[in-house]
Structure formats: structure tokens, C-alpha cells
Amino acid sequence: MTGAEFQPIEDRLDERLRDYWLDRVRMHTQDSYAGIGMSKFPEDLRTYDHLLWETDANVVVEIGTQFGGSALWFRDHLVAFARYRPRLPRPLVISLDLDQTTARDLISQVDPDYESTICLVPGDVRDASSAIAIKQEVPPGSRCLVVEDSAHTYETTSMALSHFSSLVPSGGCFVVEDGCVDIEEMRLDDAWPRGVLPALDDWLATSASSGFERRRDLERYGLTCHPRGYLQRKGVIRAAEDRYCTFCGLRMALRS
Numbered sequence: 001m002t003g004a005e006f007q008p009i010e011d012r013l014d015e016r017l018r019d020y021w022l023d024r025v026r027m028h029t030q031d032s033y034a035g036i037g038m039s040k041f042p043e044d045l046r047t048y049d050h051l052l053w054e055t056d057a058n059v060v061v062e063i064g065t066q067f068g069g070s071a072l073w074f075r076d077h078l079v080a081f082a083r084y085r086p087r088l089p090r091p092l093v094i095s096l097d098l099d100q101t102t103a104r105d106l107i108s109q110v111d112p113d114y115e116s117t118i119c120l121v122p123g124d125v126r127d128a129s130s131a132i133a134i135k136q137e138v139p140p141g142s143r144c145l146v147v148e149d150s151a152h153t154y155e156t157t158s159m160a161l162s163h164f165s166s167l168v169p170s171g172g173c174f175v176v177e178d179g180c181v182d183i184e185e186m187r188l189d190d191a192w193p194r195g196v197l198p199a200l201d202d203w204l205a206t207s208a209s210s211g212f213e214r215r216r217d218l219e220r221y222g223l224t225c226h227p228r229g230y231l232q233r234k235g236v237i238r239a240a241e242d243r244y245c246t247f248c249g250l251r252m253a254l255r256s
């Protein structure tokens with residue numbers, strides 16, 4: 001958006017929410033982090049901050065690296081939190097994509113030493129060997145947050161859930177991104193794929209999902225690209241006081 005196109009919020013208050021949504025979703029595909037392309041709503045990034053903290057995650061497994069901006073964002077936020085909880089294993093982002101050439105190039109330009117904290121794995125989410133390769137990278141004792149952000153089709157969503165849900169520990173989260181593609185009024189472009197929410201609903205109806213619950217309340221900032229996509233594995237994070245996060249109700253781990 002150019003300066004001339006920018007409209008302050010007070011001039012937009014009569015706009016329909018749907019028009020505002022379409023504007024925001026158009027904008028988020030042009031966004032970046034540290035100069036690297038990253039397609040995330042600020043509202044969803046704040047939710048991720050809460051999830052990383054409240055689920056005690058030290059590892060993010062991301063499916064769909066693209067330019068690498070989101071891998072870098074997750075890494076930086078895990079590293080920031082590691083300062084406050086040194087008892088956890090080292091922070092690490094493990095990110096999968098069909099081809100990692102561009103992400104390697106872009107991330108190394110801003111952080112030449114990225115490889116100790118970001119592991120870029122080439123591979124296909126539909127291929128079980130990709131999950132095996134990723135599991136081998138997870139440091140012992142880690143707690144993973146899994147983010148599915150690949151092709152947003154029925155097949156890739158199903159495969160991501162089947163191959164990667166076992167990485168989510170008790171109390172941890174699996175986020176299936178961009179379910180907005182399956183809600184007609186939220187679609188920006190006819191070229192958008194479809195199949196995320198049908199695949200997710202079908203998986204939730206199987207016994208493989210029995211440990212998980214859908215957390216619609218985590219969509220609390222209102223605008224999200226991931227409607228119906230926030231899942232949590234039931235169970236407490238670990239023996240903890242009976243304290244609950246005021247943001248999302250996740251049971252909080254006892255912090256020393």
C-alpha cells in the first residue's frame with residue numbers, strides 16, 4: 001500500500017467487516033520480517049507468542065518455509081523466551097519445504113550463523129520420510145509447537161496431521177493455518193486452494209485425534225487467517241500449580 005492509498009481507521013468505520021478483512025488479507029501477503037517475506041497477521045503472531053510461552057515450547061516445527069521470514073520470527077521469539085526459562089532444551093525451529101534454496105539464501109543474509117537455531121529441511125509433507133527426518137532433529141526433552149502452513153489442500157493438511165501430530169506433547173499445540181480458504185466469504189482469490197477445513201474436520205473425527213481439542217477461544221483477537229485451526233493436545237503441561245493463563249486458559253507450567 002502506498003502512502004496515497006493509506007486510509008486512517010477513523011475514515012473506515014462505516015466499512016463492512018468483510019471489506020476490512022479482504023484488505024487485511026491482501027496486505028498480509030506483502031508483509032515481511034527483518035526484510036524477509038512473511039505471510040502472517042499481527043494478530044496471529046501475538047497468539048503464537050502466547051502459545052510459545054504458555055505451552056513451554058522450545059521447538060517450532062513449521063511445515064512450509066517459503067522465504068524463511070516466519071522461521072526467523074519463530075526462532076527469534078523462542079530465543080527471547082529462552083532467556084527467561086533456561087531449564088528448557090535449546091531453542092530450535094525446524095522448517096520443511098519442497099525446496100530450501102531461497103530461504104537459505106535470504107536467512108543467511110541477515111543471520112550467517114542461523115544453522116544452530118534454524119534447521120531447514122528439504123522435503124514433501126506428504127512423504128513419511130520427511131517426518132522421520134524432522135523428528136531426528138528434535139533435541140531430547142523438547143516440547144514442540146507444530147505449524148502447518150504448506151499448500152492448504154485436503155491432501156497436504158491430512159498428511160501434516162497424520163505425520164506430525166505425534167510431535168505435540170501433552171498440553172502442546174498444533175496450528176493448522178489458513179482455514180480461511182474454505183470459508184467462501186473470506187476468500188480473496190479464486191486461485192486460492194481449498195480443503196484445509198474438510199481435512200481437519202475429517203481428521204478430528206478419527207481416533208488419531210482423540211488427544212486433541214479444538215480451541216476456538218484462541219482466536220480471541222478476532223481477525224485470524226486460521227479459523228478453527230488452533231488445536232491443543234489435552235493434558236497438563238507438567239506437574240504445576242493450579243494456575244491458568246488469563247489469555248487462553250492454558251494451564252501454566254510452574255516457573256522457577
Ligand SMILES: C[S@@+](CC[C@H](N)C(=O)[O-])C[C@H]1O[C@@H](n2cnc3c(N)ncnc32)[C@H](O)[C@@H]1O
Nearest residue numbers: 038039064065066070097098124125149150151
Ligand atoms: C504459504 S507458504 C509458507 C509461508 C510461510 N510459512 C510464512 O508464513 O511466511 C507455503 C509453502 O509451502 C510449500 N509447500 C507446498 N507444498 C508442499 C509440500 N507438499 N510439502 C512441503 N512444503 C510444501 C511451498 O513451497 C511454500 O513455500
